[in-house]
Amino acid sequence: MSNEIKELDYSSVRPQINVIYYTDKKITYLDGIIQDISISGDVAKSCRTCEIAFKNTSDGRSRLIDIKMGKEIRILYNKNELFRGIIFNNDRNERGEETITVYDPNVYLSKNSDVIKENNITASELIKKLAKSFGIKIGRIDNTGHKIPKLYIAGKTLYDMIIIALTETQKATGQRYMLRNNKGALELIAVKTATKWLRVEGGRNLISASYKESIDEVKTKVKITSGDEFNPTQTAVAGGTSEYGTMQHYEHNSDTNNATNIQTLANQLLNAWNKPKTEMDVETLGVADIVSGIAIIVQNALTGLKGSFFVLADNHRFTADGVHTMSLKISKTLDLPYQEYEPPQENNSSGYDIYEGGSTLKANYESGWIATAYDPALGGINGSGDYKTTASGTKVQANRTLAVDPKVIPYGSIVAIKVPSMPQYDGIYLAEDTGGAIKGKRIDILIRGKKNTANFGRRQVQVAIIEKGQGKADARAIASKWPSTKKKIQEQLNAPPKQSAAASSKAQKVVEIANSYKGDLKYKFGGKNIASGKGDCSGFTYYVYKQAGIDIGHGTSTQVAKGKRIEKAHAQPGDLVFFQGTYRSGVSHVGIVTRQGYCVSLKSSEPFCDEHSYTTGYWGKKFMEIRRVL
Missing domain, CATH: 3.55.50.10 (Baseplate protein-like domains)
Incomplete structure (x- = not known):
């Protein structure tokens, strides 16, 4: 990605720290003007970063070296190459002080x-x-x-x-x-076991070491109710007293009345909250080959840091006089980036078993509908005795034909159906058939095969009439051009809603407010008083939107019902992004989209309030959906 430079013979380079700038197949040593060098890495990031601060003037009027973007920098330490990367940023001021940001080629x-x-x-x-x-x-x-x-x-x-x-x-x-x-x-x-030994001792190499342990956020008991909050039909309890005393979390879950489900949730919450929170950091004299991702052995009696640890993040700093120090964030576990594979949905050419799912279609669905399944080949329901022809005169077709009460849904109507318990049958259908038992809010979906219709049985579904039909002739006309009609409807339903100028202005304000709190908040479960400096994820989003004049309600379960669902690829700054399964099943975390692929959220681990990806790493794995409330 940069001009290939012939490898140097580093044996002739003087010891300590050297910075070499490559351009047009020439090399320039920056050693004499360097003020500070910082090289850092994080197991959750694709590349390592180097920041170099230097004084690029001798007379206060002109630059000594013309630094160009995309050129290569190499850092040597005691004649060994420590870092190699590409210049991506240059920040300079009127005093001739410059700081360049360099990423290794993995960028x-x-x-x-x-x-x-x-x-x-x-x-x-x-x-x-x-x-x-x-x-x-x-x-x-x-x-x-x-x-x-x-x-x-x-x-x-x-x-x-x-x-x-x-x-x-x-x-x-x-x-x-x-x-x-x-x-x-x-x-x-x-990844292998520890291979580097780092003995951290005062008077030898220790600058500082810290081991933070807290039970502030610990819960030793979890109680969950369902049904009516003040007269619950189900109660689940996990945990009890412990060496920390009794600290109970209570919540009411109105989404389910299943005793097993709420007991599972209670167990999950207790497992997530019943352990003290620990943070481990050391700052020592530098060792060049100790970087993020490797395993080290640390021993320091006063902090209790003893045994094998993984380096999650590292920062090596070199001063102009050659002093090398490093700061390490360490952990007993190595949390590498993890991203589940989401295979694309495939169509079955037979149309029998796999339906063209439309679970993400954005439509105004109505609940309270009952759906059953039929296959005319097993016995026509339209009374004509012709198992190939519908009541409106069209030829039956899986993935399209829907039997309706024409007094409720006229023939020729284009209908979106959502089947929560069997989402493979979600999609767009054409109202073109009927039957004697199909009355009122009842529909019959054409599904091929006795086994498939039996498995479908009788189910609660949601229905949205996308376009109201005009009768049998309309049904025949639409059926004749169904593939193009269906594609057009899908594109219309999936098109991202356009923001008005006013909404765009509010979105910008929301993002500005959210970004202003990065690094300034502490996490407190259930906390809503962001102005005091503490809160939780939904308390943060509620507060930010409220400052912009918009009330999105309290709690992730409330906020996830606001606005319209947006495809991940169509997310815009100011949208809400929701995550699931972080400490409980279902929606459990929320943030504010700042740019494509990134959001700001208030979370329970440091840095508490910061910008992070919602497509990669831990949060990519927990991604649920995007909602637009503006």
Whole structure:
């Protein structure tokens, strides 16, 4: 991705820290003007980052070196190459002070998106193929072994594609892998046990060490009720007293009256909240090869840091006089990026078993409808005795034919149906048949096969009349051009709603307010008083929208019902993004979209209020949906 430079003989370079700038196949040493160097990494990010601060003037009137974007920087430490990357940002002021931001070449994994269709491919094979297609240099690639049967992915970055493949590999084999960059080459390394020994001792290498443990957010007992809140029909309790005393969380769940479901939820909540929260950080004299992702052994008696730990994030700092220090965030577990594979829905050419699902269609559905299934070949219901022809004179067709009461839904109507208990039958249908038992809010969906109709049985469904028909002739005319008509309706229903100028202005205000709180809030479960500096996720979104003059209500369950559902690809700044399964089943977290693929949310781990991806890593795995309330 940058001009290939012939490798230097580093043996002639003087010791300590050296910064080399490459441009037009020339090299310039920046050593004499460097003020500060910081190199950092995080297991959740695609690449490492280097920031270099320097004084780029000697007379206060002109720049010593013309720094160009896209050129290469290399950092040497005691003649060993420590970092190699590409200049992406340059921030300079009137005093001649400049700071450049450099990313290692793995950044191109997140700067390129594409579509892939692969069968029986390993993650290591996929990495090599993607790298070759995009001109990315590769080094050591450990063989992942596991053949992934099918990977059809569209519209995601190369980094996301690789993480999906590695996630599928981990699920199948249990083995985890990390990406890294070594001297400009992309590498894939299998995660192993601790290999580096770091003894942290005062008077030797320790600058600071901290072990934070808190039971402020601990719950030792969880109680959940359902039905009427003050006269519940079901109550589930998990936990009780403990060494921490009794600290009970109570909530009412009106979404279900199933005793097993609420007991499962109570158990999940207790499991998430019954342990103290720990944070471990050390700052020591620097060791160049201790970086995020590797395992180290730490021993420090006063903090209790003892044993094997993984480095989750690292920051190495070099001053102009060569002093090297590092700050490490460590953990007993290695939380690598994890992203589930969501295969695209495939159509069955027979039309018998797989229906063209439309569960994401945005329509004004009405509840209270009953649906059954029929196959005219097993006995026509229209009274004509012709199992191939509907009551309106059209030829029956799976994925299209719907029997209705024409007094309620006229023939020729285009109808969207949502079947919550069997979403494979969600979709758009044509009202073209009827039957003696089809009266009022009752419909019959044509499904081929005795087994399939029996499995469908009798179900509660939601119905939306998209276009009201004019009778049998209308049904015949629409049936004759059904594929194009259906495609047009789907495009109309799935088109993202357009924001008015007023809504766009409010969205901008919402994002500005949300961003202003980054790094300034603490998490408190159930907290709503954001002005005091503490709150939870839905308290944060409620407060931000309220400041912009919009009331979205309290709680994720309330907020997820607001506005309209938006496809992930159509998300805009100011939309709400919801997550599920973080500490309980169903919707459990919410944030505010700031830009495509990112949101600001208030969460229970540090940094509490910050911007993070909703398409990759932990939050990508927990993504639920986007809602537009403006």
